[in-house]
Amino acid sequence: MSRRRVQPLVWLAFSAGGVAAAVLLPSLALLFGLAFPLGWLDPPDHQHLLAVVGHPVTFVVLLGTFVLLLVHSAHRFRYTLYDGLQIKKKRTVAVLCYGAAVVGSGATLAVLWAAA
Amino acid sequence: MADSIRLRVSRYRPDTDPEPHWQEYDVPLRKEWTVLDGLNHVKNEVDTTLSFRWSCRMGICGSCGMNVDGEPRLTCATFLSDHAPGPVTVEPLANFPVVRDLVVDLSDFMAKLPRVKPWIIHPDDHRTVEPDVEYLQTPEQLDAYKQFSMCINCMLCYAACPVYGLDPEFIGPAAIALAERYDLDSRDRGERERLDVLVEHDGVYGCTFVGECTRVCPKHVDPAAAIQRYKLKAAMETVKAFLLPRGAR
Amino acid sequence: MTRSGGATTPSRGTPTPSGGTPTGLRLYRPRVSTWWWTRKRSYLVFVMRELSSVFVAWFVVYLLFLVHAVGRGEAAYLRFLDWAASPWVTLLNVVALAFVLLHAVTWFALTPQAMAVRVAGRTVPPVHIIAGQYTGLVVVSGFVLWLVTR
Amino acid sequence: MSDGVIRAAHDVLIVGGGGAGLRAAIAIAEVDPRLDVAVVSKVYPMRSHTVSAEGGAAGVIAADDSLDEHCYDTVSGSDWLGDQDAVEAFVREAPEELLRLEHWGCPWSRRPDGRVAVRAFGGMKKKRTWFAADKTGFHMLHTLFQTSLKHGEVTRYDEEFVTRLLVDDGRVHGVVAIGLLTGRIQALTAKAVVLGTGGCGKVFPFTTNANINTGDGMALAYRAGAPLKDMEFVQYHPTGLPFTGILITEAARAEGGWLINKDGYRYLQDYDLGRPTPTPELRSMELGPRDRLSQAFVHEVEKGRTVDSPYGPIVHLDLRHLGAKLIDTKLPFVRELCLKYERIDPVHELIPVRPVVHYMMGGVSTDIDGATPLAGLYAAGETACVSINGANRLGSNSLPECLVFGARAGRAAAEYASAAGRTPAVVEAQAGDEVRRLEQDLLGRGPGGESIAALRDQMQAAMEEAAGIFRTGPTMAKGADTLAELQERVGNVGLADTSRSFNTELLAALELANMLDISECILQSGLQREESRGAHQRTDFPARDDERFLTHLLVHRESDGTARVDRSPVTITRWPPGERVYGR
Ligand SMILES: Cc1cc2nc3c(=O)[nH]c(=O)nc-3n(C[C@H](O)[C@H](O)[C@H](O)COP(=O)(O)OP(=O)(O)OC[C@H]3O[C@@H](n4cnc5c(N)ncnc54)[C@H](O)[C@@H]3O)c2cc1C
Ligand code: SF4
Ligand code: F3S
């Protein structure tokens, strides 16, 4: 009973992560992945960024979003392995994928905490 | 327009053939001929041993599904002229075990269908027995489920769904669409019972939203939509059950 | 009168032909090739869409590096920017961004199917849902830009 | 699983998974869940031909309607050949049955207030035809099929072809069937058998009927010794698409469509069917009965007022004035079919139509509980003749007929089975004979010899020639001669396919043999009926003759295989024979 009720919750997190990835990631990726490093835009100065990152609201938002994104990725990747590569060891794949998401979430908490 | 077209037909006779092979036939290319007319021409005039299913030849009985040029199609609604100059490959529906030539084994779907309880469930049992009065249903309430009641069980969606191909345990698009059809019916109270079936591991969450089922559906049922909505519904129910552990039941 | 609400009791006729493949058939079971998803364009798009998950994860890691660097001080932050401008990181980011955009576009396109939005008893037409999501994307992006460059 | 000749034993065996068969199965499961019921069908139940019915199902429900009026429309529509006790039972129970289907989830079209909507239909004086857009049969069949799944205790044998009824001492004890997937031929015994095997439109070349409508049940009963009734009455539907024969439902005319000839003239006004009015008038013009409309078409051909097409003369059905909105809500399937198969859009273009063989009024003779003269054998639906349809069926009466008499036959069979004794041992020997006949004589025969397709074509051509909308003694006699010759030749058909698995060539051979028997019955009855009534119009006997022919004709099979025709009286309760009046 309780075991099978986990599926819907994981899926809900996957979907929330999907929305987050669709609306939030393009701008973040474009700015911090390309525009700032490559100098298309002036990178924000360190003081400002530190203030933003250190703000409690940012902390909560980033933590929540990152965890959802990780669950999203893990969930999707799990099925990509099943379908795309036809991996039959379903349990192992699930444990590895969601395990990675859990570890990643822990790391996220640690990094954000340290930066705040 | 050329006056004939070549059909490349997959043949398999279980008594003699270890695996399917191709056989080619030239059939007249006429503007009103469907792929099914071509096959019937072969059956009647050229090779009487070719085996395939068909009946209504008007796209409603759901028996003539085959893979035509790699796409699952109703052969009685697929015109040869749209595949000219050919050759047109005709294979049994993908993802199903092949019984013979173009005939596939549908037992799997027939066993799955009752699992989703595609009938009206209502606590007042007399509703399904006594014909006393009609239950009102406004045109809007009818519209809510109508689309999902259009399924002719042609199995094209199963042939198109890679998830079903890889994991035949997956309950599959048409069965879930039918569950949704009854859930959305204002006369039904069986949502809970069906949910219990569909949250299982081979239920709705097996679908990865490839969306091919909807693309190939000849009756515009949109099973992909039914499945995703089901996922959301199941998730909401779970959250509710989580927040109100007892009250919800 | 009570009747089991649709339990499928096993039938009493000897065989159970309603369901289950008859025995003694030599069925041919086609195997799905590992490369099935290269056979059709729509399948390929699907697998690419699913692969975006890898790049979403990459950006999480990448952004965590950034945050980490910011937390360590100005020098670390600048070193991060230098590293990020290196050719292979740039290349990776370009590819990853492309996948993230693919994700966003497909996600938006599929939402109306996955969710029947009803406002005041009427179903909202799909185009409106899609347009709404793009508006969301623009607003969020604008906010991010404002927040970091302010 | 037993691998002997007898595969399984049931209490009631239903042959046919269409509207009639499924309704019978559910009826039995509901009255006595302890009975062991099985449904055998040569196609999966939801593929049965009931699926193609479009227009609707009649049942009195509107406030301004009455049972008597539905009775009268049906009786006069039948040209007084329908049995009035059966008609009364039918009319009384039809609304209950349709409501029951409502409770089972059938998506009937509704009025804005949520009540079931009804539409006009040909030959009906009131609006009483329930509909689910224009896919009524589809929705009814799927509702029945899905509801039947609830009764998991009903065994199903899908894709099993029944080849013979097992009879001993005037009682039916089961069937022999071929499992199509495996090719296994075995007997299924039962205390009672219900036939719901549908019609036999395929004896004609041009028909709305599906490929499976080969009249197997009629032939099975006929050979087992049950007589066929009113076989001469073949309904031509006035509006089929040329080439395919796909039906354009009568609902198209009920919603206001017009039939026009090559001059754009609503020609029905010339045939005593009333005056043209812009909106449809009940029991008048385009809403006249099918026999009269199809006959009017032939007269138009004779006057040279039809349009020539590659597939013979046609007239046009005009829906353009109805507008896209009405067509899309009430007739979406008509639009879909026209777009797909004729590549025309009825919203802007005329639909080419011509009469097409549609329905068999005749069938296995039964009483009002579906019982045939053969003990233990029941029949319902199009394969049976109760008779409520007489010389001409009214559109939308046959779907409810399947429900009403399917349920009645099911209940009667259940009652009979509860009392019946054990299956006698001789049945096993009979089954063994049948298995040998199929395996050695047919499957072992090899290729060469006559071609099934060629014989079938010749049979169909002969039937079209002899038993068309208008008939004469000599043409029917000539047709009968051709059939006799084909009967000889069918014994020599070659079978190139020796596979066991899904051998559709074997099926085609068996179906052809069935159709030949039925064709013969149609012509033999037709020859005997020297009058014109309903769908049986003889130019050599143009008038109705109540004196000699207010009677059913029953065809029996003699031991030498020939047909013997005799008579049985028509039951008249409250409506003495009168003139059929439309549009006046
Ligand atoms: C195009 C079309 C439109 C119609 N529209 C209407 C309408 O609007 N209103 C109306 O009232 N009527 C309509 N009719 C008539 C009506 O649909 C049919 O008369 C009715 O559906 C017949 O139902 P049935 O159950 O008797 O037979 P079917 O539905 O034909 O079922 C026959 C069953 O018997 C099985 N069977 C047959 N032979 C064998 C065998 N040898 N072994 C095993 N199984 C066998 C088949 O597999 C099938 O399951 C229409 C008919 C047509 C052709
Ligand atoms: S959902 Fe569509 S494709 Fe799938 S079985 Fe039903 S009608 Fe066919
Ligand atoms: S194709 Fe298959 S994966 Fe889902 S959306 Fe359709 S069922």
Ligand code: FES
């Ligand atoms: S033959 Fe019935 S759907 Fe094609």
